[in-house]
Amino acid sequence: WVLQWQKKMGPFLTSQEKEKIDKCKKQIQGAETEFSSLVKLSHPNVIRYFAMNLKEQDDSIIVDILSEHVNGVSLTAHLSHSGPIPVHQLRRYAAQLLSGLEYLHSNDVVHKDLRASNVLVDADGNVKVTDYSISKRLADICKEDVFEQSRVSFSDSALPYKTGKKGDVWCLGLLLLFLSQGQECGAYPVTIPHDLPADFRDFLKKCVCLDDKERWSAQQLLKHSFINPQPKMSLLEQSPEDSGGQDYVETVIPRKQVIPRKQLPSAAFFTETQRQFSRYFIEFEELQLLGKGAFGAVIKVQNKLDGCCYAVKRIPINPASRHFRRIKGEVTLLSRLHHENIVR
Template sequence: MEGAGKDGNPLRNYRIGKTLGIGSFGKVKIAEHISTGHKVAIKILNRRKIRGMEMEEKVKREIKILRLFMHPHIIRLYEVIDTPADIYVVMEYVKSGELFDYIVEKGRLQEEEARRFFQQIISGVEYCHRNMVVHRDLKPENLLLDSKCNVKIADFGLSNVMRDGHFLKTSCGSPNYAAPEVISGKLYAGPEVDVWSCGVILYALLCGTLPFDDENIPNLFKKIKGGIYTLPSHLSGAARDLIPRMLVVDPMKRITIREIREHDWFKIHLPRYLTVPPPDSAQQVKKVDEETLREVIGMGYDKNLLVESIQNRLQNEATVAYYLLLDNRLRTTSGYLGAECQEAMDSSFSNIASYETPSSARGNRQQIFMESPVGLRPHFPAERKWALGLQSRAHPREIMTEVLKALQELNVYWKKIGHYNMKCRWSPGFPGQIHNSTFSAESIENDGLTEKLNIIKFEIQLYKTRDEKYLLDLQRVSGPQLLFLDLCAAFLAQLRVL
């Protein structure tokens, strides 16, 4: 992240306007990017508030992930400016408000309009999943509309960060959209919870009400856990088939994103640019728009440095200008929202492989490995499944017993934060001691000590998969990456049931 700059003003490249809103971590302001003249929204995240909620490392990690995203239906993050007091997150400005307000104003939508919104939402969610990110708080309040009524998914990893198994403690939103396995605290792998939330959103679009609603929270949870809701008679047969398949209580039997794409209701009038799954972020960085490149070079920036920065997803003044200009041009020409999007992309983009060196390409791929929120990942297959981490068919209790034995052998301090979730801290210099869940929470969270020593902070989470297996995931929170990989290798060698 960049600092404040020579003149001490962290937002020297922006003309700051009015406050758009106030969130749990700080304010959101509208601003104008001085060089390009385009409007942006700047989230000002107060470090003290984030630290007070014990969310600082999580916010940083999720910001790094979001910076990789380039999708027409996900809010674009252009720049992150880090200062001692605040984190400034410069994002795409969307002025037409929330989908929630749109539904409240219009009531239930006609199926054609609802389907258009739903197709865009599914495309954005699918892109997140292909890049190993689960939103976990999808709801109409987090779906924004641009001036052309196109959906923009927002607020994941920033103002609504959720920890596995901590929904009721950390979510700022309503549980009406939460999947049964989330409110029950059961094991879940991730993508299935987004499918459930999308099902609730689709119901709201088509019916103007929520499928699960009750002022009494225990009654609400009972309805969600039991999958108790009614389908209005005005729904078409295809819609009446799709919604119940998304609102299946058992996440292992719930319809997948791929199956939603293949559903007859979803495929009606599907725009051409949404007919194929979106490319992942690693593929997208290999393309550069020549027209936008020339425009940025004309502003005085070095061509080779700009191309290299785009290729390696580096943040600087030139890349911020590049992406602001590119996104605005594509929006005004319907470049990636029109029916001919695929052809437009192929003709207007040229491959920058000629600028790419083997080392830089490897560096970019390694960055994606290291910053994504799942550890121990050997490769990125072209068609990803959520079968990451260490797999086992053993009983969860047996797996966790072996995990604790391995942690003790490796002198890892740990603190239980759920039946299948724990925070851990390790350093090669720690003496062997007995480590258990009653170990001081302060020692696990002591960031000052972490900064001075080679200390690895990480989390362990056990998930359940569709094929009756369990996945053990190690997620680095802080500390040297290579040291973390060494620890993962030693940890793997200690396990006896996986």
């Protein structure tokens, strides 16, 4: 950083100009004090600061900042080269950015100017936040009319209301929207495209709502389904308890999937001894898992005697329970029905 006096001021300064410069020097010293706390920070998604040096010359103040080097490019350069970033990649970037932001916020550090040019992505696709806190502070000092205007620009219009930690979250939302669309959003309230996945749209809404009280924190967003999507429970992992104790049987048949025999639901409930005396295992061969109901699995089986295929609903249930008695009664009643358009 080079904070250079305006050339029109000449070699001799007025008392008013000297007063402004002295004020700026004190602000820079304050920034130096803040920097001493920033060098203690260490996080895999945050660029490390190592040292800061001030050098005063006749016509300028030079501020040198030594920071971690990343072999990569900014997200701005990445976007211009590759175009809009797909959602699955944004999910990873968002998780890493939030991890870095949450770390900064937990240490009472606000980024103040989170945007694509201040995020670096390395060769492995990992992102690191840079130019946090101190850079915005130095940029504000550069705006004083005693200095030549810096070429470094900082956005003042990105946030319609107050800044702070929630301001960082607002900027994160705009950043992710920018990366997904390939163009910046400058209108308020922010319009979120309807063609984005539902969880991503909800995530963005939590970031860019105008009321900062309703805007989520970085810590809350880390728990959002967009960052931590709930794994869809496979048919084999669900248990009868998942039905919530409801007194009904429901058959859901999704797209067919072939399951290895050892992974079929029956494998989990019967020992080899029980199999030897089970009419089910003696007369039928399990072929395929067809679906899952509220109480058990629906399995395609083949009768070893006639070679015909049947759908069998396996329901692990206590024979002494009222559910068993009710199901048995219903099945006995339904077995009497016979119609060409009804499965027997």
